[in-house]
Amino acid sequence: MRLAITLAIASLCAISANSYADALDLPSSNPKTAPAAGDSLTLGAGLAYVPEYTGAKKSRVVPVPYLERTYDNGIFLSTMRGIGYQANVSGVNLSAALSYGGARADHKRNIFDGSDSLKGMGDIQGAAQAVLGASYQLGTVGLSLGTTQNLAHREHGATYTLGASTQLYTTASDQVGLSVSTEYADKKHMQTYFGVTAAQSATSGYRTFTTKGGFTNFTAGVNWNHVLDKNWSVHTALGVSHLTGDAADSPLTKRTTSPVLMTGVAYKF
Numbered sequence: 001m002r003l004a005i006t007l008a009i010a011s012l013c014a015i016s017a018n019s020y021a022d023a024l025d026l027p028s029s030n031p032k033t034a035p036a037a038g039d040s041l042t043l044g045a046g047l048a049y050v051p052e053y054t055g056a057k058k059s060r061v062v063p064v065p066y067l068e069r070t071y072d073n074g075i076f077l078s079t080m081r082g083i084g085y086q087a088n089v090s091g092v093n094l095s096a097a098l099s100y101g102g103a104r105a106d107h108k109r110n111i112f113d114g115s116d117s118l119k120g121m122g123d124i125q126g127a128a129q130a131v132l133g134a135s136y137q138l139g140t141v142g143l144s145l146g147t148t149q150n151l152a153h154r155e156h157g158a159t160y161t162l163g164a165s166t167q168l169y170t171t172a173s174d175q176v177g178l179s180v181s182t183e184y185a186d187k188k189h190m191q192t193y194f195g196v197t198a199a200q201s202a203t204s205g206y207r208t209f210t211t212k213g214g215f216t217n218f219t220a221g222v223n224w225n226h227v228l229d230k231n232w233s234v235h236t237a238l239g240v241s242h243l244t245g246d247a248a249d250s251p252l253t254k255r256t257t258s259p260v261l262m263t264g265v266a267y268k269f
Helices: 015-022 187-194 198-204 245-249
Strands: 040-051 059-070 075-078 082-089 092-101 127-138 141-150 158-170 174-185 214-227 232-243 257-268
Touching: 059 257, 082 127, 158 187, 174 187, 187 214, 187 245, 214 245, 232 245
Parallel strands: none
Antiparallel strands: 040 059, 040 257, 059 075, 075 082, 082 092, 092 127, 127 141, 141 158, 158 174, 174 214, 214 232, 232 257
């Protein structure tokens, strides 16, 4: 499960923290589907405190580099969102992008990647993904719907995300927002990330576990965007994700509720 649920900036997230940072987006209510605002280049860096993998007992601090180039015609190039196109059609913000993600290592490769709790489960290879999204502002509430579809490794399945966000406090220099979301995963995705086959059971020691499609998590968070000047801004987000269904029942899941913290600074040219 990769928390494809949204909370406010183009989330400054590393691949290892991908799913969680999505739940902690920072300046637009939904950066994955926000319309282009002219040519711009944004560079950022920060830190995130996230679980070693979805459902892990241990958490770690990971670096969060960020770069995004947007164009007037709607095209964007982003370390977070991938390569894609966004547009506003009758008030609905739409986006489509080609991205990469989904990798998971079954051992601790370094302080930023992998987990020894997954020994014997085998690595999950990353794959090219199509990321589609739509968002709509309904009064003070922003609604979003998105999906991530694996193009390679189709056996990894797909996820679908529904989210809502609202601004709690807004001034010229500070914006504080609240977001909630949930993710649904198909059977293939659930089995890949939460299931345990007979072969995996023999090598890892975990009991066999067969999954079905269903909701994987519910996420809520608060984000704060502080504008320092016309170029610099600081983004901080705090959230919590609660696993549910087969994701919570999986023998790989050591903790069903996990906190996530992210903070970073960005410079917009």
